[in-house]
Amino acid sequence: MADVRILTGNEAAALGVKLCRPNVVAAYPITPQSQLAEILSRYVEGGEMRAEYVRVEGEHSALTVCISASTVGARTFTATSSNGLLYMHEQLHWAAGSRLPVVMCVVNRGVGAPWSIFNDQQDSLAQRDTGWIQLYCRDNQEIIDTIIQAYWIAESLYIPVMVCYDGFVLSHTMMPVDIPDAEEVRGFLPPYKAHTLLTPEAPRTINSVLFPWRRPNPEGVLCDGYMEMRYKLQAAMTRAHGVIQKANDDFAGVFGRDHGGLVWKYRCEDAELVFSGMGSIANEATVAADLLREEGIPAGVAGVRTYRPFPREEAAEALRSAKALVVLQKGLSYGYEGCLTSDLKAALYGTPLRIPVVDVVAGLGGRDVKAREIADAGRDAWKDLQAGKQGNRSLWLNCYTGEDHAG
Amino acid sequence: MDEKNVKRDLNVSALCVPAKGEAGRTGDWRDFRPVIDHKKCIPSSKNKAACFLCWLYCPEGVVKMSIPVEIDMDYCKGCGICAEECPPNAIRMVREGENDG
Numbered sequence: 008m009a010d011v012r013i014l015t016g017n018e019a020a021a022l023g024v025k026l027c028r029p030n031v032v033a034a035y036p037i038t039p040q041s042q043l044a045e046i047l048s049r050y051v052e053g054g055e056m057r058a059e060y061v062r063v064e065g066e067h068s069a070l071t072v073c074i075s076a077s078t079v080g081a082r083t084f085t086a087t088s089s090n091g092l093l094y095m096h097e098q099l100h101w102a103a104g105s106r107l108p109v110v111m112c113v114v115n116r117g118v119g120a121p122w123s124i125f126n127d128q129q130d131s132l133a134q135r136d137t138g139w140i141q142l143y144c145r146d147n148q149e150i151i152d153t154i155i156q157a158y159w160i161a162e163s164l165y166i167p168v169m170v171c172y173d174g175f176v177l178s179h180t181m182m183p184v185d186i187p188d189a190e191e192v193r194g195f196l197p198p199y200k201a202h203t204l205l206t207p208e209a210p211r212t213i214n215s216v217l218f219p220w221r222r223p224n225p226e227g228v229l230c231d232g233y234m235e236m237r238y239k240l241q242a243a244m245t246r247a248h249g250v251i252q253k254a255n256d257d258f259a260g261v262f263g264r265d266h267g268g269l270v271w272k273y274r275c276e277d278a279e280l281v282f283s284g285m286g287s288i289a290n291e292a293t294v295a296a297d298l299l300r301e302e303g304i305p306a307g308v309a310g311v312r313t314y315r316p317f318p319r320e321e322a323a324e325a326l327r328s329a330k331a332l333v334v335l336q337k338g339l340s341y342g343y344e345g346c347l348t349s350d351l352k353a354a355l356y357g358t359p360l361r362i363p364v365v366d367v368v369a370g371l372g373g374r375d376v377k378a379r380e381i382a383d384a385g386r387d388a389w390k391d392l393q394a395g396k397q398g399n400r401s402l403w404l405n406c407y408t409g410e411d412h413a414g
Numbered sequence: 415m416d417e418k419n420v421k422r423d424l425n426v427s428a429l430c431v432p433a434k435g436e437a438g439r440t441g442d443w444r445d446f447r448p449v450i451d452h453k454k455c456i457p458s459s460k461n462k463a464a465c466f467l468c469w470l471y472c473p474e475g476v477v478k479m480s481i482p483v484e485i486d487m488d489y490c491k492g493c494g495i496c497a498e499e500c501p502p503n504a505i506r507m508v509r510e511g512e513n514d515g
Contacts, residue, residue: 231425
């Protein structure tokens with residue numbers, strides 16, 4: 008019989024981690040991730056989870072512990088939010104460059120300054136180029152399921168994975184969650200095998216200085232230079248498209264839940280007005296699409312679940328019937344536009360689809376975004392389209408921009 | 415470069431195993447070379463396994479604990495620590511290109 012419980016996102020994440028049986032957990036508490044770190048600590052203390060919980064003085068050390076443990080063959084987990092994630096930044100590059108399959112939950116929160124404990128996705132968006140895979144969850148069920156898939160993906164590719172979910176909106180909100188069976192998870196997720204096991208019997212120097220050129224070692228093997236090593240990461244990221252989809256499909260085969268792999272679609276087949284977004288805001292957009300459909304506007308949602316590697320083909324395919332695109336996002340590249348807007352525009356380049364794109368920055372620092380407000384933004388885009396306006400637009404939803412704030 | 419006949423680096427991450435010459439022939443970095451006066455050197459002159467502070471202090475591990483003491487000039491970077499530490503001042507640093515004198 009199914010084991011369905013009413014859980015917060017953090018509780019669902021903790022159970023997901025426990026099911027994956029990590030050997031080492033190192034996390035430093037930060038709002039809104041704290042509950043996750045506390046529950047995992049309790050699991051270890053109470054003997055429910057046979058892992059080493061390493062107490063650290065900050066997030067940089069938390070990830071460093073995971074990097075070290077992963078190097079000697081341990082399955083590892085960490086979690087953080089906001090400025091904690093920024094504090095890890097250097098080690099994010101180090102984990103990806105070392106090709107270590109660390110899995111981390113990022114409980115999305117706005118970054119300071121000014122301080123905010125509330126939700127947006129600027130924290131993980133700002134880590135886009137560190138070489139980590141980024142998966143964004145819509146609800147608490149997807150969190151627990153995605154963590155299990157994340158280990159499968161990370162350990163297949165030797166690329167670390169961030170499982171991102173919205174602070175408070177998901178982390179502290181209770182929902183029914185179907186808990187996967189422990190034995191079935193054991194069958195789905197094989198034990199972690201390190202690509203190179205560092206042991207006292209086989210000493211190695213890892214990540215010593217690589218020169219710009221390739222260089223033969225004393226055995227005559229022409230060792231890769233820095234650039235070849237970086238290319239290997241990019242090549243693995245390219246392979247990741249198929250691996251992420253396979254993890255999704257195999258998981259669906261065993262557990263009966265399909266979260267869409269790289270891009271999920273809602274009423275997209277004939278949609279002419281398409282919303283896109285990541286995480287809970289994209290889920291909210293499905294309600295907006297329903298509202299617009301009632302008015303006769305053919306709306307749908309193409310949600311991005313995998314942000315890196317970016318699902319270029321899948322996104323373009325999901326937008327096939329679109330005549331206008333409204334991108335909702337809780338983070339931006341200052342001085343340009345929402346990160347997801349730029350990526351989706353790039354995905355459409357070279358395709359026959361030449362449609363107006365509305366760049367919507369919304370929900371920063373926890374500002375509420377209601378389905379009817381998303382519907383309003385969609386309706387405006389639809390009216391522009393009917394009026395023959397083809398240009399792209401940017402707007403800050405629910406934000407006072409009426410006066411010149413410059414200076 | 416003949417890419418077909420090259421043994422490929424199959425490592426997923428950048429690593430190497432400890433091996434002599436792994437970092438290349440570092441001896442060609444040298445500006446000054448150590449020259450041992452074996453008449454002053456304690457183990458060499460007394461024919462006893464004694465002192466060997468040069469062996470202990472050498473950061474490159476290129477001093478051989480032998481009688482007489484030998485230095486592997488293929489990998490000696492010429493830092494001069496052996497000369498600094500030698501109790502009877504048996505080691506002199508001589509500029510490369512100049513005679514031992």
